[in-house]
Amino acid sequence: MSDNQNLLAGLRILDLSRVLAGPLCTRPFAEFGAEVIKIESAPSGDMVRQFSKLRGERSLYFIQQNLGKKSVCLDLRDPRALQLIKDLVAVSDIVVENFKPGTLDAMGLGYETLKTLKQDIILCSISAMGQTGPLAAKPGYDTIAQGYAGVTAMIGDPNGAPSIPCIAAGDVSTGVHAAFAILAAVYHRDRQGVGQHIDIGLLDVYYNFHEINVHQYSGSAGALNPRRSGSHLGYVCPGGAFKAPDGYMIIMGFAHHWKDMCTAMGREDLVNVERWNSDLKRVAIRGEVIELIETWLAGFASRDAAIAHLEAHGVPVAPVLEVGETLEHPHFKARGTVRTIHDPLAGEFAMPGNPIKFVGREAASPAPAPTLGEHNETVLTELLGRSADEVAALVAAGTLVKKNL
Amino acid sequence: MSDNQNLLAGLRILDLSRVLAGPLCTRPFAEFGAEVIKIESAPSGDMVRQFSKLRGERSLYFIQQNLGKKSVCLDLRDPRALQLIKDLVAVSDIVVENFKPGTLDAMGLGYETLKTLKQDIILCSISAMGQTGPLAAKPGYDTIAQGYAGVTAMIGDPNGAPSIPCIAAGDVSTGVHAAFAILAAVYHRDRQGVGQHIDIGLLDVYYNFHEINVHQYSGSAGALNPRRSGSHLGYVCPGGAFKAPDGYMIIMGFAHHWKDMCTAMGREDLVNVERWNSDLKRVAIRGEVIELIETWLAGFASRDAAIAHLEAHGVPVAPVLEVGETLEHPHFKARGTVRTIHDPLAGEFAMPGNPIKFVGREAASPAPAPTLGEHNETVLTELLGRSADEVAALVAAGTLVKKNL
Numbered sequence: 001m002s003d004n005q006n007l008l009a010g011l012r013i014l015d016l017s018r019v020l021a022g023p024l025c026t027r028p029f030a031e032f033g034a035e036v037i038k039i040e041s042a043p044s045g046d047m048v049r050q051f052s053k054l055r056g057e058r059s060l061y062f063i064q065q066n067l068g069k070k071s072v073c074l075d076l077r078d079p080r081a082l083q084l085i086k087d088l089v090a091v092s093d094i095v096v097e098n099f100k101p102g103t104l105d106a107m108g109l110g111y112e113t114l115k116t117l118k119q120d121i122i123l124c125s126i127s128a129m130g131q132t133g134p135l136a137a138k139p140g141y142d143t144i145a146q147g148y149a150g151v152t153a154m155i156g157d158p159n160g161a162p163s164i165p166c167i168a169a170g171d172v173s174t175g176v177h178a179a180f181a182i183l184a185a186v187y188h189r190d191r192q193g194v195g196q197h198i199d200i201g202l203l204d205v206y207y208n209f210h211e212i213n214v215h216q217y218s219g220s221a222g223a224l225n226p227r228r229s230g231s232h233l234g235y236v237c238p239g240g241a242f243k244a245p246d247g248y249m250i251i252m253g254f255a256h257h258w259k260d261m262c263t264a265m266g267r268e269d270l271v272n273v274e275r276w277n278s279d280l281k282r283v284a285i286r287g288e289v290i291e292l293i294e295t296w297l298a299g300f301a302s303r304d305a306a307i308a309h310l311e312a313h314g315v316p317v318a319p320v321l322e323v324g325e326t327l328e329h330p331h332f333k334a335r336g337t338v339r340t341i342h343d344p345l346a347g348e349f350a351m352p353g354n355p356i357k358f359v360g361r362e363a364a365s366p367a368p369a370p371t372l373g374e375h376n377e378t379v380l381t382e383l384l385g386r387s388a389d390e391v392a393a394l395v396a397a398g399t400l401v402k403k404n405l
Numbered sequence: 406m407s408d409n410q411n412l413l414a415g416l417r418i419l420d421l422s423r424v425l426a427g428p429l430c431t432r433p434f435a436e437f438g439a440e441v442i443k444i445e446s447a448p449s450g451d452m453v454r455q456f457s458k459l460r461g462e463r464s465l466y467f468i469q470q471n472l473g474k475k476s477v478c479l480d481l482r483d484p485r486a487l488q489l490i491k492d493l494v495a496v497s498d499i500v501v502e503n504f505k506p507g508t509l510d511a512m513g514l515g516y517e518t519l520k521t522l523k524q525d526i527i528l529c530s531i532s533a534m535g536q537t538g539p540l541a542a543k544p545g546y547d548t549i550a551q552g553y554a555g556v557t558a559m560i561g562d563p564n565g566a567p568s569i570p571c572i573a574a575g576d577v578s579t580g581v582h583a584a585f586a587i588l589a590a591v592y593h594r595d596r597q598g599v600g601q602h603i604d605i606g607l608l609d610v611y612y613n614f615h616e617i618n619v620h621q622y623s624g625s626a627g628a629l630n631p632r633r634s635g636s637h638l639g640y641v642c643p644g645g646a647f648k649a650p651d652g653y654m655i656i657m658g659f660a661h662h663w664k665d666m667c668t669a670m671g672r673e674d675l676v677n678v679e680r681w682n683s684d685l686k687r688v689a690i691r692g693e694v695i696e697l698i699e700t701w702l703a704g705f706a707s708r709d710a711a712i713a714h715l716e717a718h719g720v721p722v723a724p725v726l727e728v729g730e731t732l733e734h735p736h737f738k739a740r741g742t743v744r745t746i747h748d749p750l751a752g753e754f755a756m757p758g759n760p761i762k763f764v765g766r767e768a769a770s771p772a773p774a775p776t777l778g779e780h781n782e783t784v785l786t787e788l789l790g791r792s793a794d795e796v797a798a799l800v801a802a803g804t805l806v807k808k809n810l
Contacts, residue, residue, distance in 0.1 A: 006593075007593045008589055008592060008593070010596065011592075020616060024616075028585065032589055052617060054621070054625050060620040060621070060624045061617060064617075065616070111764070129736065130740050130742075130762070131764070132739065133735075133736040133740040134736050138721070139657070141657050141721055143638070143644070143657060143723070144657065144722075144723040145723075147724060147726065148724065148734075148736075149726070150728040150731045151570075152646060152653075153725050153727050154570060154571040154728070155568055155571070156560075156562075156636065157561075157568070160636075161648060161653055162636060162646050162653055163562070163568045163635060164635075164637060164645050164646060165556075165559060165570065166559040166560070166631060166632075166634055166639060167559050168614055168615075168617075169574040169614050171616065172578065173578040173581065176578065176582050176585055177581050177760055180433065180581055180585040180761065181761045181763075183588035183592060184412050184433075184437055184761075185412070185763075186592060187412070187416075187591060187592070188412045190595065191415065196763050196764075196766075197764035197765065198761070198762070198763055198764070199762040199763070199764050200761065201740070201742075201760070201762075204740065204757075204758065204762070207737070207757045207758070208577055208760045209572040209573055209574045209577050210573075211429075211466075211469070211470070211572070211573035211576065211577065212456070212466060212469075213571070214732070214743065214755055214756050214757055215457060215459075215465040215755065215756045216465070217732070218754045218755035219457065219459040219465045225727075225728070225729055226571060226728055227571075227727070228568075228570075229571055230568060230569075231565075231567060231569060233548075233569060233571070234571060241552075241566050241567050241568075241569060243566060248558075248566055250548045250549060250551075250557065252548060252549065316544035316546055317549075318543070319552060319553065320552045320567055321552065321554070321558060322558050322630075323558065323559070323615065323618045323622050323631055324622050325555070326554070326612070326619070327619070329553075330538075330539050331534065331538040331540040331541075331553075334537065334538040335538040335608075337538075337606075337608060337609050338612070338619065349620055349624040350619055350622075350623035351619050351623070352609075352612045352613040352615055353609065355605070355606070355609035355612070355613045356582055356589075356603070356605065357535070357604040357605070357606075357609070358586075358601050358603055358604070359602035359603070359604050361601075
């Protein structure tokens with residue numbers, strides 16, 4: 001069995017990105033064996049090095065998003081640092097950045113300049129609202145893009161405030177859209193010899209989550225107006241989160257599953273009764289349906305007992321697992337959905353596995369996430385041909401910074 | 406200005422997928438000029454052709470996920486249909502499928518067989534829980550994977566049932582993870598001459614949305630137990646959805662924005678007061694902070710007036726737009742975040758734009774989504790070299806099916 005680390009060998013990314021969406025774009029490249037050189041700004045580097053410092057000064061958050069990358073830490077106000085970046089562009093295939101739109105140009109590193117350094121360079125710019133349009137300068141918080149995208153409005157109690165999900169669906173998805181765009185540009189470059197400037201906005205990605213809402217509203221001229229529907233899907237019933245004796249569970253007892261649901265509850269009388277015999281009718285009396293099911297669930301000793309009973313009757317069900325319940329779940333361990341990191345400084349802890357799996361290739365652990373400036377010397381000497389003396393002078397001048405954290 | 410339709414020219418995908426995650430994996434290929442041949446099962450094709458039939462019998466849902474693809478509709482129980490699929494594999498680069506795990510093997514189209522038809526074929530299998538592990542056979546509903554992934558638990562009221570988002574974050578993100586994996590395999594094939602079998606599970610993708618929750622729980626041995634926090638972020642304050650006179654809005658008045666927030670409210674006295682002067686302290690009295698802000702917001706004539714006032718003070722804000730409010734928004738129109746489709750049967754309607762933008766390349770509209778079996782003849786004659794008589798015989802036998810919808 002070979003491993004997965006040589007899949008993208010030969011590609012080099014100069015990664016100017018910070019925080020989340022950018023680092024999540026470049027992480028899959030690092031996981032599959034591309035060389036990712038992360039530029040961090042002195043004195044303290046990527047700001048997420050301050051998050052989740054649960055093991056001394058080492059950030060588990062930084063580790064999670066930056067596995068397998070190299071770190072070069074530079075004082076970006078120093079013209080010599082800018083020259084190093086330009087020299088790195090000249091030997092890279094791809095540049096990734098997620099500064100506020102306009103910043104890269106202001107630094108003298110706009111796409112037109114990059115092309116003079118490397119004719120077929122691929123520049124991927126990631127931002128909250130995109131590089132263009134009247135909202136382009138808005139602050140880059142996930143929730144700002146989510147609110148505009150009509151996504152927040154589709155989550156939570158329809159009679160109250162919307163809910164803010166405590167997950168990074170937008171940033172993760174934006175990162176992988178950017179990663180796909182980069183490989184599409186590489187495919188094209190390999191055949192046509194030209195680079196690209198890619199413009200990925202969190203807003204556009206969030207908006208693309210609407211698989212049905214936009215066309216339903218538009219196609220019906222507003223007669224259909226999709227809205228959030230709380231703990232249950234809005235168009236089928238039963239389908240959603242139900243209260244069990246010790247937690248919540250998902251039950252999808254709609255359409256042809258309704259018959260199995262009724263049989264499981266010993267309520268075969270409800271299969272064909274006029275008020276209950278279609279999803280449309282059950283949606284209209286959803287409160288009654290939910291109460292019936294939750295009252296019945298209360299009779300079980302546990303959520304797991306209810307799940308086993310419903311599964312035996314062929315009804316699609318799942319526990320609403322809390323994060324802490326996932327870590328030792330046999331499926332998560334068997335598939336590597338969860339993985340254990342052995343970090344030289346932070347030790348052992350769990351994080352999500354690489355969601356992209358190649359059958360018959362071992363999901364080899366990439367190298368550890370770098371300490372700040374860990375690869376200053378190797379990158380400057382081996383890649384840029386600087387002498388040890390030149391590197392020492394840059395260190396002495398404070399242009400190159402290194403910290404073991 | 407060139408368009409974006411030649412970026413992936415030269416790639417051919419045989420697309421056996423249905424419904425959502427699979428079609429969303431292949432749509433970006435079709436949008437960038439790859440040839441995507443969608444196999445639909447007779448008599449009625451992809452089941453989503455029954456969704457969102459807002460313009461006669463034509464499905465807006467099908468259109469949205471299948472722009473630019475070709476459709477070949479086959480009676481899959483007929484051995485001649487199976488032979489056609491095998492002949493198509495032999496001339497394709499990539500096969501995508503999202504049957505229940507095991508189904509492709511049972512059809513006689515497993516990866517080992519595909520390799521005998523095309524030595525370097527790339528097979529991408531998409532499923533809910535992945536191809537392996539004890540939960541692999543679970544039914545493929547989004548909510549089932551979401552419940553197991555610990556994602557549902559992170560959304561909604563912490564004192565009540567979790568919320569089910571009315572968006573397809575999981576399917577969209579799974580599709581693009583699969584699309585990235587395919588291009589990584591193409592990159593490797595171009596250099597090493599070998600194919601791959603890719604295994605993408607919705608569960609793994611959902612789990613990867615936890616940018617912080619898993620490592621926080623694990624790294625603290627459960628002392629930190631991230632939970633859903635309703636309409637507001639759990640670790641900063643104020644940061645979340647607030648009630649405005651006519652709708653909801655996002656306010657991110659945390660950290661250094663708190664000072665601007667106080668100034669905007671004319672409450673400079675709260676900037677440094679002991680109980681209110683850090684996010685940690687404000688999180689502890691979140692109810693008071695929210696009440697203060699919502700009472701103040703109630704004095705505005707409208708949400709937009711409150712947004713303008715807060716923006717003038719430098720506080721990050723956004724409206725929680727309803728889907729219907731996005732369609733005519735100038736930013737959405739300027740960037741193509743929303744796009745208008747001109748479908749030959751359904752006419753004009755809006756759907757999300759392609760979230761991947763290449764600067765200086767026009768986002769050309771791909772060809773319309775195909776009618777059922779629209780490309781039966783062209784694919785069989787031009788690509789597989791079948792004669793018109795052979796095609797006619799297959800039509801007469803009911804092996805090939807075609808309907809104008």
